[in-house]
Amino acid sequence: MESTTLAHHLLLAALVFCAGLTGVLVRRNLLVTYMCLELMLAATMLALVAFSRFNGTMDGAVLVFFVITVAAAEVAVGLALIVALFRRTGAVGSDRLDSLADR
Amino acid sequence: MTHALAALDAFKSAAPQAGDWASILPEILVAGLGVFALLQALTLPASGRWLIPAVARVGLLLAGFLAYQAGESEGARFGGLLQQDASTHLWRQLFLLCALLTSLVGGRFFRQRGADEAEFHHILLLVTASLMMLAQSSHVVTFFVALETATVGLYVLCGFLRRSAASLEAGVRYLVAGGLSSALLLMGFVLLHGVAGMHLPKGADPLQFASIAAALLGHGGEPLALVGAALVLAGLGFKLGAFPFHGWVPDVYQGAPTPTTALLATASKSAGVVGLVLVVSGPLAPLAAKLSPVLAVLAGGSLLAGNLAALGSSDTKRALALSGVSHAGFLLAGIAGLVTLRSQEGVFGAADIALPIVLAYLLAYVLGTFATMGALAALPAESDERRPLVALRGLIRRSPSLAAGLTLGIGSLAGIPPSIGFFAKVLILWVLVSAEAWTLLALAVVSVAVSIHYYFSIIREATVRTAPDGEVPPRIPLLDRALPLGLGILTVLLGLGSLIKAALG
Numbered sequence: 001m002e003s004t005t006l007a008h009h010l011l012l013a014a015l016v017f018c019a020g021l022t023g024v025l026v027r028r029n030l031l032v033t034y035m036c037l038e039l040m041l042a043a044t045m046l047a048l049v050a051f052s053r054f055n056g057t058m059d060g061a062v063l064v065f066f067v068i069t070v071a072a073a074e075v076a077v078g079l080a081l082i083v084a085l086f087r088r089t090g091a092v093g094s095d096r097l098d099s100l101a102d103r
Numbered sequence: 104m105t106h107a108l109a110a111l112d113a114f115k116s117a118a119p120q121a122g123d124w125a126s127i128l129p130e131i132l133v134a135g136l137g138v139f140a141l142l143q144a145l146t147l148p149a150s151g152r153w154l155i156p157a158v159a160r161v162g163l164l165l166a167g168f169l170a171y172q173a174g175e176s177e178g179a180r181f182g183g184l185l186q187q188d189a190s191t192h193l194w195r196q197l198f199l200l201c202a203l204l205t206s207l208v209g210g211r212f213f214r215q216r217g218a219d220e221a222e223f224h225h226i227l228l229l230v231t232a233s234l235m236m237l238a239q240s241s242h243v244v245t246f247f248v249a250l251e252t253a254t255v256g257l258y259v260l261c262g263f264l265r266r267s268a269a270s271l272e273a274g275v276r277y278l279v280a281g282g283l284s285s286a287l288l289l290m291g292f293v294l295l296h297g298v299a300g301m302h303l304p305k306g307a308d309p310l311q312f313a314s315i316a317a318a319l320l321g322h323g324g325e326p327l328a329l330v331g332a333a334l335v336l337a338g339l340g341f342k343l344g345a346f347p348f349h350g351w352v353p354d355v356y357q358g359a360p361t362p363t364t365a366l367l368a369t370a371s372k373s374a375g376v377v378g379l380v381l382v383v384s385g386p387l388a389p390l391a392a393k394l395s396p397v398l399a400v401l402a403g404g405s406l407l408a409g410n411l412a413a414l415g416s417s418d419t420k421r422a423l424a425l426s427g428v429s430h431a432g433f434l435l436a437g438i439a440g441l442v443t444l445r446s447q448e449g450v451f452g453a454a455d456i457a458l459p460i461v462l463a464y465l466l467a468y469v470l471g472t473f474a475t476m477g478a479l480a481a482l483p484a485e486s487d488e489r490r491p492l493v494a495l496r497g498l499i500r501r502s503p504s505l506a507a508g509l510t511l512g513i514g515s516l517a518g519i520p521p522s523i524g525f526f527a528k529v530l531i532l533w534v535l536v537s538a539e540a541w542t543l544l545a546l547a548v549v550s551v552a553v554s555i556h557y558y559f560s561i562i563r564e565a566t567v568r569t570a571p572d573g574e575v576p577p578r579i580p581l582l583d584r585a586l587p588l589g590l591g592i593l594t595v596l597l598g599l600g601s602l603i604k605a606a607l608g
C-alpha cells in the first residue's frame with residue numbers, strides 16, 4: 001500500500017476527468033458525449049474514495065453513493081431525451097441537430 | 104472499533120432534533136403537492152382536471168405564506184446539513200413566486216400543445232422544493248443533491264414538448280451543459296473536501312461548509328484548494344449562464360417551451376446566484392481576496408458578451424436569452440461587490456446590504472421576465488421556437504394589453520425609470536461604487552446603454568410598426584392577457600413605491 005500514494009490516485013482521477021472533459025468538448029456523437037460526462041463523474045468518485053482512504057474519513061465514501069444515485073437519475077432522463085430525439089429526427093450527432101439557430 | 108463508535112456518536116448527534124422537520128415545512132408541502140399532482144392525474148375524471156393546477160397554485164401560495172411566517176427564524180438544522188437565516192426565507196419566497204408564475208404562464212400553453220399538465224406541475228413543484236432546499240444547504244451533500252434534483256427536473260421541462268424536435272434538442276443541449284456543470288462543480292467540491300480532510304482534526308466533517316472554510320483559512324493557498332475553488336466557480340458559472348460558460352444559453356432558451364424558458368431564466372439563474380452566494384460566503388470565504396477579481400472578470404465578460412451578442416439577434420427568445428447573460432453579469436457584479444466589501448471590512452458591516460440588493464435585482468428581473476415571457480407564451484406562433492422580432496410587428500393593434508405588458512416588462516428589464524428594474528440597476532451600481540470597482544462600474548453603465556438598443560427594437564416592433572393588413576386579431580383568453588399586463592404594471596408600481604420611499608426617507 002505504501003507504494004501508491006494519494007498523489008497517484010489523484011493524478012489518475014485528474015487524467016480520467018480530463019479525458020472526459022475533452023470528449024465532451026470534442027466528440028460530436030451525443031451518446032459518446034454522454035459517456036464522457038459519466039466518465040467525469042466516475043473520476044470524481046475515484047478522487048472521493050482516494051481522499052476517504054488516505055484521510056481516514058468516511059464522508060467521501062458516503063458521498064459516492066449520492067453521486068451514483070444522482071448520476072443514475074441523470075442517465076434515466078438523459079437517455080430518454082436522446083432516444084426521443086433520435087425517434088423524432090433520426091440523428092444522434094450534435095452536428096446534425098439544427099433546429100435551433102438565429103435566422 | 105473506537106473510531107467506528109465515535110462515528111456512530113457523530114451520527115446520533117446529527118439525528119433530527121425537535122423542530123427540524125417543522126423548519127422545512129414549506130419544502131415538505133411543495134414536494135408533497137408535487138406527488139399529489141400525479142395522484143390527482145390518476146384518479147380525477149377528465150372533467151375535474153382543472154383542479155390539478157388550482158391545487159398546485161393554492162399550495163404554492165400557502166407555502167409562500169409559511170415561508171413568510173418563518174420570518175427571522177435561524178439556526179442550523181438536521182445536524183448542520185441545513186442552515187437557515189433571514190435571507191433563506193426570502194430566497195424560498197422568490198423560488199415560490201417563480202413557480203407560481205410559471206404555473207400561470209404554462210397551464211394553458213401546455214394544454215394547447217397536448218402536453219400533460221399534471222406531469223408539468225409535478226416536475227415544477229419538485230424542482231421548486233429542491234431549489235428551496237438548495238437555498239438553505241450548508242453541506243456539500245445537501246447542496247449537490249438539491250442542485251442536481253432541480254437540474255434533472257429542468258432537463259425534463261426543457262424537452263417537455265415531445266413532438267417538437269426543437270424542444271427535445273433544447274433538452275439534450277441543456278443535458279450536456281448541465282451534466283458538464285455538475286461534474287465540474289462536484290470535482291471542485293471533492294478537491295476542497297480533500298484539502299479539508301487533510302488538515303482538520305479527526306471527527307470534523309470535511310463536507311461541512313463551515314469546516315471547509317476553517318481548513319482553507321490556513322491552507323487556502325494550496326494548489327488543490329485553488330483548483331477546487333476554480334472548478335466550483337466554473338460549475339456555478341454554467342448554471343448562472345455567465346461568460347465564458349454561456350454558450351448553451353441562446354439555444355436552450357430558444358428551443359425550450361416558453362414557460363420553461365421563463366423558469367430557466369428566473370429560477371435556474373436564481374439557483375446559480377444563491378449557490379454562488381452560499382459558496383463565496385461559506386467554504387470559499389477565506390479566499391475572498393483571490394475570488395473578487397475572478398468574479399469581476401466573469402461579471403464584466405457576461406455584461407459585454409451578453410449585450411453585444413444580443414445586438415445581432417433577430418429572434419425574440421434568443422435576444423432575451425442573451426440579455427439574460429448580461430443580467431447574470433449584473434448579478435455577478437453585485438456578488439463581486441459583496442465579496443470585495445466583506446474582505447475589506449473583515450466580517451460584515453455595510454456588506455450586509457449587498458445581499459438584499461442582489462435579491463431585489465432578482466425580484467425585478469423575475470417580474471420583468473415573466474411579463475415578457477408571459478406575453479410571448481400567450482401569442483399564437485407558428486412554432487414555439489421561432490419567434491422572430493418581426494412577428495411582433497403591430498402587436499399593439501392586435502392585442503393592446505399584451506403589447507402593454509410586453510413593453511412594461513421589457514422596460515423594466517432595460518432599466519427605464521420609473522420601473523423597478525431601474526432601481527435594481529441603480530442599487531447594483533451603488534454596490535460597485537462602495538466597493539470601488541470602477542472598471543466594472545464603467546462596463547455596467549456602458550452595457551446598460553448598449554442594451555437599450557435591442558430592448559427598444561423589440562418595443563418598436565410591438566408598438567410603433569403597423570401590422571400587415573388583413574390579419575385577424577387572435578383570441579387570447581383573459582388570464583393570459585391579464586398576467587403580463589398585471590406584472591408589467593406591478594414593475595412600475597413597485598418602482599414608483601421605491602421612488603416615494605427614497606424621497607421620503
